[in-house]
Amino acid sequence: MPRLPFLPLLFTAALVALGLTTQALGQQNPLAPLAAAPAQPAIDTGTTAWMLTSTTLVLLMIPGLALFYGGLARTKNVLGTMMHSFVAMAIIGVTWVICGFAMCFGRTQFAGIREGKGGLIGWDTDLMFLKAIDGTVGTYGEGIPDLVFAMFQGKFAIITPALIAGAFAERVRFRGYCVFIFLWSLLIYCPLCHIIWGGGFLTGDAIDFAGGTVIHISAGIAGLVAALYLGARRGYPRSAMHPNNLTMVLLGAGLLWVGWFGFNAGSSVSSGLKTAQALTSTQAAAAAGALSWILIEAIIHRKASSLGLVSGILAGLVAITPAAGDVAVPGALILGALAAPLCYTAVILKGKLGYDDTLDVFGIHGVAGIFGAIGLTFFLRDMPQGGLFGEAWLTQLWYQTEGVLISLTYAGVVTFILVVLVDKTFGLRLSDRDQEAGMDHTLHGEHGYGLINIQ
Amino acid sequence: MPRLPFLPLLFTAALVALGLTTQALGQQNPLAPLAAAPAQPAIDTGTTAWMLTSTTLVLLMIPGLALFYGGLARTKNVLGTMMHSFVAMAIIGVTWVICGFAMCFGRTQFAGIREGKGGLIGWDTDLMFLKAIDGTVGTYGEGIPDLVFAMFQGKFAIITPALIAGAFAERVRFRGYCVFIFLWSLLIYCPLCHIIWGGGFLTGDAIDFAGGTVIHISAGIAGLVAALYLGARRGYPRSAMHPNNLTMVLLGAGLLWVGWFGFNAGSSVSSGLKTAQALTSTQAAAAAGALSWILIEAIIHRKASSLGLVSGILAGLVAITPAAGDVAVPGALILGALAAPLCYTAVILKGKLGYDDTLDVFGIHGVAGIFGAIGLTFFLRDMPQGGLFGEAWLTQLWYQTEGVLISLTYAGVVTFILVVLVDKTFGLRLSDRDQEAGMDHTLHGEHGYGLINIQ
Amino acid sequence: MPRLPFLPLLFTAALVALGLTTQALGQQNPLAPLAAAPAQPAIDTGTTAWMLTSTTLVLLMIPGLALFYGGLARTKNVLGTMMHSFVAMAIIGVTWVICGFAMCFGRTQFAGIREGKGGLIGWDTDLMFLKAIDGTVGTYGEGIPDLVFAMFQGKFAIITPALIAGAFAERVRFRGYCVFIFLWSLLIYCPLCHIIWGGGFLTGDAIDFAGGTVIHISAGIAGLVAALYLGARRGYPRSAMHPNNLTMVLLGAGLLWVGWFGFNAGSSVSSGLKTAQALTSTQAAAAAGALSWILIEAIIHRKASSLGLVSGILAGLVAITPAAGDVAVPGALILGALAAPLCYTAVILKGKLGYDDTLDVFGIHGVAGIFGAIGLTFFLRDMPQGGLFGEAWLTQLWYQTEGVLISLTYAGVVTFILVVLVDKTFGLRLSDRDQEAGMDHTLHGEHGYGLINIQ
Amino acid sequence: MKLIVAIIQPDKLDEVRQALIDANIGRVTVSRCTGHGRTQDIDLYRGQEVTPNLVPKVRLEIAVNDSFVENTVKTIVNAAQHLDPTTSKGERGDGKIIVLPIEDIIRISTGEHGNSAV
Amino acid sequence: MKLIVAIIQPDKLDEVRQALIDANIGRVTVSRCTGHGRTQDIDLYRGQEVTPNLVPKVRLEIAVNDSFVENTVKTIVNAAQHLDPTTSKGERGDGKIIVLPIEDIIRISTGEHGNSAV
Amino acid sequence: MKLIVAIIQPDKLDEVRQALIDANIGRVTVSRCTGHGRTQDIDLYRGQEVTPNLVPKVRLEIAVNDSFVENTVKTIVNAAQHLDPTTSKGERGDGKIIVLPIEDIIRISTGEHGNSAV
């Protein structure tokens, strides 16, 4: 720690230097003047208010996810597992403003894979550090400052890699994990996001209201691939591994549900009818999912577990995500109600196949995501010309399937490469001995619950 | 589990079938076209934004309540108790969109009990699945999509039965409980809600800004009745029963306070002056309640307990609920400050009378609710013509009392019938042996805190 | 408890009496009529919605802080520590509406210390009980009811004293603490708030977007002074004192981050560009702070602790608070990234100096606050005429320093007087024996976790 | 003097303590433990049945004078059995009682020791 | 060799450990327990006073060679008493010390056993 | 009959239990404890290294018939050591095993006692 005392000294220096650079850079910012200029579109304070709120709600999902995953881990791994979500806030939080946003919503590159369609990835040097949109309004959503949109989208970019973590929880090294999500976010999330939302070649075709394809399917498959490559936790499945704190899991699920309102309703990038419809179907699907899961458990085991209930909530929420704004209540109820048994089966199958997708990221996010993305076509509020099984409908069905397949293959393949790469270089799998001792102590030098010891 | 593998197969079938039906139903939806039509009233994005936020905040109260109740239960019942709140989200979440809303806010039925007044319950087949309001705006609140109002109200419908659960916590069977709240919501909540808010025969007379009568009084009395019928928990009061986790209780109370802002301020169904006034009085009353409760404890026991503080918060919040938008700061402070000692006395009395209202649902929600509903008349911002004790005032006082009495008797009587019914048919009271073993294990096959065991 | 049974009787009496008085007072309220009058400025529902939301989000920070501090305390003090935050809600919640707001935002008093500048404290008898603004709009922010502004500001007044508590956690008597924060809020917070925001002699000069100077610096120095005066906890630093529940700390940090969006973005008292910019820089700085803290730990200890991560988040958030709306992304990243090592050093130094600022209130809030308040000048979005090191800039730099110094000296000195006073009169330091037994049991008659005992 | 260590099912704790008090054996030390014997206790995890390796139990320690031993043991056995009406026996998992010899007991408050300190 | 089991008040843990270390008895095993003796410890629950049936205690286990027994016991007794100045005695609830005979001790790290392993 | 009390490192619990089962010693009671010996286990607290006074450990209790004692002890020692390849010894902190004499064992479910009840 000798280097510490010097820090303060370095500061003034650093500050001045950095201050000057930033200012310098600021100068040549072409759009900066706009910030002041009244020329630009008027702001709709209402829509802005809701988008700000949504952004906050989605941020709330990160601690929510941390609790959800953390509570399911074993006592010795609770902090390590929660860290997986929190560190995503730190890493992606930084990369997103630096270049992530530019890669997702910048001018589309490599266009022309399909005539008249966009390309594979976005880019705009001016968008680095969100400089170009620092003062602009209405580019990405009517009446809202572009920064709000950037922040809202940023939360999605943060939560997606955090979701993956559940698949290889309790057996991954922290350093490797950090490198992994950093790369994953740039190499997988950004392209997918651009392709489907940001002007890429599927934008406008595949319906993905709030990220079933971009977020849940990609995270699900990534988790599966990583879990398979890393292999099972030490002692799995021989020794039973108990959730260390189910109350935490329930709270986490509650926060996720709450945040999901921002997630789905916010994706309308408005504060009106679509927003209301998205929120309604989200609520309906979540409730239906929960109900149908506990019913299944009640039938099969004559018991309804709390973990089952919240798994049902999640299944419902994931299934409705791509559909939120586009299906009415009945559709939402059905999608939610059917997603639960589907995920239930997936989880049971996992058990039979014997691989260790620790917290069922694929079993829930992957499966429900795929189901939602394709199932939504059956319940569209505005059925394409010709109705169910009409031509237009079939095209739509194909678009959906295409989106799913592309997301599955692209995310699957690249994830595999990444996992191998990171494991060989930085090391991803945690040694058996460290697994025994627990991540909290070996990786973070902490213990989650001081309270269960005397001091 | 043989039936499981077949599930996937059933799906495509199910989807197609259901898809077709929904579409078919969709056709004959008279109002559907409206969805697109520009004819309808303009949306106020600001008000919509706040109502969406309020809806989300009230949803946050469910996990809040789960933590509050769960933390007060014993370790072996923590999950079972939390499930009472969560399963309400699942059950009522579904029934509400199917028929609950229609029963509360549909065209009033059996009108004419009082000349010129509405009836006992609402109904509108078109409102089932919220079909009729899927695309409409401004019917229930100026400038907001009707779905938002439906969702906001839905949260109230969810939390009310969940409140009751506290009264018979730790000794009720899960299955019976589910059936109970399902019926309770349809047979008690919906009529009351319609009578006082939805156009029923008291609508417009009794002041109930955010649900003192509809929600807290009805839940309070229902809890009392159920608790009396089911009898005390095994070992009560002989063996002391400790809250398993007071930190959870505090967090729960915090979330409840936060959510209550949506609950009360949202009830103005606007985003303006009334909203601000409601939020202000809510804040003032909660603080005053908390303060006065710990002062009492300090005087009597020379100690101020954290449970006391949060009980005071709750007392204050409940008392202000019916009054929120209609009393100014001084009134709010007084109502909150007086509610605490009143509830305090009620809890002590319970102890003396020896019945087992486990978490004091009546002692807090019932008592404070009644006090608020009647007490508010003394502090109305817009005093009726003639001021305090004037004629108009006395009429108002009578209206309030009437509302309280109706809610007490109706909810009380019907609850009793329900409890007996459910107990005889599905079984409501948990056997002594299962109580000993704990709800978590016997009913849900889980343990709340894996962490206190070794694995 | 003989006095209890009488309570109910006292009520009707009390109600009538109080009812009459309030009404009487209400009469002579000059502004009350305004409430109805249409003359007043129109309400912007969007801005109002966001300000209501912000108010709610800042309220969420109180339980967040309670969890954060509570989790870091030892098991026997967890409730006592959480109570420090909760009781602030109760006490300041009441005083604020009675007189706090009047003292901060009332007509400025003792003006003329500086020509053309405001005075030291505000006052307006009409503002007591927020009477004068009960129905007014737009006085403090365009298009929003004044009550909303009052409530938003009230939350700041609540959280500031709660922050201090961390400095002398685990060794302070509850009664003394209550008196202390009551006086502190009136004698220190209100004047500072008025001086810098409410029209006092620094208003308009020093940039303090969301309260770096008013809140974090004053709380930080107050904590330091109190900690030094009260001395270390029994056994510190000899026996290691473990956080009782780090999962609680993480959740708390999560809620703080979420709430901080309301805290900073809400401080723009609008729902537009500034709001978006504030939210963006908040997000960026928090992420940067977290990242840089764990990098430092990784370098020095080859481990990254979860407490380190959240400390980094806090450091970043505090540093950006005074700057939120006024610096762009690069500046935010830099401020956050530099705040972490600075606080890190401060914490290490504390260890070396050996004083017991239990939860590093000064080390984090004080240090990061000072750094932010001064550092922001280097990254201003709208550089004063002449740019960095220009004359205008230097003046600004001086204003900032002045604000910091005034806040440090004023808060420091008065706090010292207060602490001595309260300690001598009511008693502030907890006796060694009570420290051994734990605050929860001795002061509150409770135990945080029933679950770790058998019953 | 003997130290009687009894490992019982958590749900029987109240009954056992009551029984002991009735047999005026007031003093006892209780602690959580998890045990492995023949007990079965199945948990659910996302629809799968899981059999934990260790089952929660409660551990009682009672120091008594020799004359009390037999009575204490009998009391515990009776109270701790999940009596199965058919076979008048308890269930598996009902637990064990272990009796250990004590050399001396000291009451901290007074410092006195031996039988009187029990 | 003897196993000294001491049940003390939680708030005395630090003092007792310090005292033991000073009497260079470094090795000890500590665990939570809840006990029932004559202790009174009243809790508040919504304004009512509640007397828990079981009170939190701490349990120390110390294996020592015979020569150390007396000294260890004395150390604990002195450190664990909530001394009441008037009567130079401790309080009720201060706890108990139970001394058990040990047949053998094995140090896992080395496998050595007997006195040297203590 | 003897009561074997073993204090081991938490991370070895699974291995030890497996080893015991393989040596068909199925019945065991486990509980958490924190211990103080020569173990070192450093924590981080806001960038400072902290050495806790007590380290988490796990406590096993196994009642066995005399004939089993030696075998049981050997099994535990082997399984509980963090073997250091160079010196074929375990680490500090690996723990202790204490053997206590038992006077009698009673199986609650049946009431039978003595060796058959172990």
Ligand SMILES: Nc1ncnc2c1ncn2[C@@H]1O[C@H](COP(=O)(O)OP(=O)(O)O)[C@@H](O)[C@H]1O
């Ligand atoms: N020999 C033993 N040594 C240690 N603990 C034991 C032993 N036998 C039983 N136990 C404890 O008693 C609990 C109940 O055991 P149980 O299954 O009733 O024993 P049995 O199978 O002999 O009836 C077990 O979980 C274990 O904790």
Ligand SMILES: Nc1ncnc2c1ncn2[C@@H]1O[C@H](COP(=O)(O)OP(=O)(O)O)[C@@H](O)[C@H]1O
């Ligand atoms: N005979 C006993 N057997 C087991 N534990 C005991 C016994 N006597 C005392 N204890 C333990 O010691 C703790 C303190 O007991 P205490 O009330 O001081 O005993 P006494 O009343 O004999 O002074 C009790 O809570 C209990 O846990």
Ligand SMILES: Nc1ncnc2c1ncn2[C@@H]1O[C@H](COP(=O)(O)OP(=O)(O)O)[C@@H](O)[C@H]1O
């Ligand atoms: N004499 C003893 N009495 C009680 N517990 C002991 C004793 N010796 C060791 N232990 C327990 O065993 C654990 C591991 O001890 P360890 O450091 O391996 O002992 P040693 O230093 O003799 O190898 C300690 O943390 C403590 O809990």
